[in-house]
Amino acid sequence: MAFENLSERIQKALRNLTGKGKISEEDINAASREIRLALLEADVNFKVVKDFIKKIKQEALGKEVQESLNPGQQVIKIVNEELTKMMGESATTLTKSKHIPTIVMMVGLQGTGKTTTVGKLAYHLQKTEHARPLLIAGDIYRPAAVDQLKQIGQQLNVPVYSEENEKDVSQIVARGLAEADKNKNDYVLIDTAGRLEIDEPLMEELEKVKAVAHPDNILLVVDAMTGQAATDVAKGFDERLDVTGVILTKLDGDTRGGAALSIRAVTGKPIIYTGQGEKLTDLEDFHPDRMASRILG
Numbered sequence: 001m002a003f004e005n006l007s008e009r010i011q012k013a014l015r016n017l018t019g020k021g022k023i024s025e026e027d028i029n030a031a032s033r034e035i036r037l038a039l040l041e042a043d044v045n046f047k048v049v050k051d052f053i054k055k056i057k058q059e060a061l062g063k064e065v066q067e068s069l070n071p072g073q074q075v076i077k078i079v080n081e082e083l084t085k086m087m088g089e090s091a092t093t094l095t096k097s098k099h100i101p102t103i104v105m106m107v108g109l110q111g112t113g114k115t116t117t118v119g120k121l122a123y124h125l126q127k128t129e130h131a132r133p134l135l136i137a138g139d140i141y142r143p144a145a146v147d148q149l150k151q152i153g154q155q156l157n158v159p160v161y162s163e164e165n166e167k168d169v170s171q172i173v174a175r176g177l178a179e180a181d182k183n184k185n186d187y188v189l190i191d192t193a194g195r196l197e198i199d200e201p202l203m204e205e206l207e208k209v210k211a212v213a214h215p216d217n218i219l220l221v222v223d224a225m226t227g228q229a230a231t232d233v234a235k236g237f238d239e240r241l242d243v244t245g246v247i248l249t250k251l252d253g254d255t256r257g258g259a260a261l262s263i264r265a266v267t268g269k270p271i272i273y274t275g276q277g278e279k280l281t282d283l284e285d286f287h288p289d290r291m292a293s294r295i296l297g
């Protein structure tokens with residue numbers, strides 16, 4: 001399970017503080033050191049870790065904590081609050097368009113889970129809002145991706161717009177949007193191509209799709225298993241496309257959790273959903289406070 005190691009180590013560092021009538025600066029320093037190492041080992045961005053530890057120390061050494069009846073508990077509360085802030089404070093939802101359809105463009109590197117996540121989001125919207133989404137197959141370089149999306153569409157009973165011979169994805173997207181207008185779909189979810197790494201042709205194509213689609217949401221799909229590298233990728237996509245939010249996939253795996261903890265601080269963009277498995281039902285809203293509590297046990 002994600003965060004297991006991190007969770008265990010932070011809990012251990014904090015356990016040493018609870019039950020003490022008074023905690024000294026040395027106690028705080030020792031706990032901070034442990035937490036710092038645990039975060040770095042979990043692959044959290046080093047600058048994020050540095051800022052975090054600074055804040056914890058500042059607050060934990062404050063007069064109120066030192067003079068409270070249970071300083072150890074106060075420190076745990078501070079760590080919880082700061083972890084929550086690191087991940088974005090409160091939950092963020094999709095931006096809804098004033099007029100239907102609300103358009104969501106899914107971007108990300110190959111294999112991160114874009115196509116699967118388009119399906120998961122369609123299901124989520126069906127279930128929570130009785131939505132009638134239309135999916136557009138914009139990953140045309142991988143024929144398997146188009147088939148995969150069509151299969152998902154069949155499973156969910158959701159229309160999938162695709163074309164076989166068009167090489168210009170933005171044209172497919174434009175016609176897909178016209179189709180959605182005709183059918184009065186309330187959401188359009190656009191799957192796009194990915195590469196193994198960020199390259200210029202991909203970015204140009206995505207910019208073109210963005211210009212045609214005017215998406216209300218550009219969601220960057222990031223594989224949590226890629227750790228630290230995930231934040232660099234996120235920065236790269238964000239600089240070119242100004243993404244509106246992040247979906248962190250594969251959090252069900254044995255990830256160290258660093259991406260979840262750093263991505264908000266590094267990019268300023270909120271995590272909106274997490275992928276917790278391969279099935280279409282495995283998408284969850286992201287709540288920073290609940291994630292912090294899960295880590296602190």
Ligand code: GDP
Binds near residue numbers: 108
């Ligand atoms: P794309 O290339 O970005 O479109 O990626 P795909 O949607 O084809 O997904 C790549 C692989 O990751 C597939 O085997 C998916 O089943 C798997 N996958 C996607 N999301 C998750 C997730 O949240 N958890 C797990 N365990 N696997 C996932």
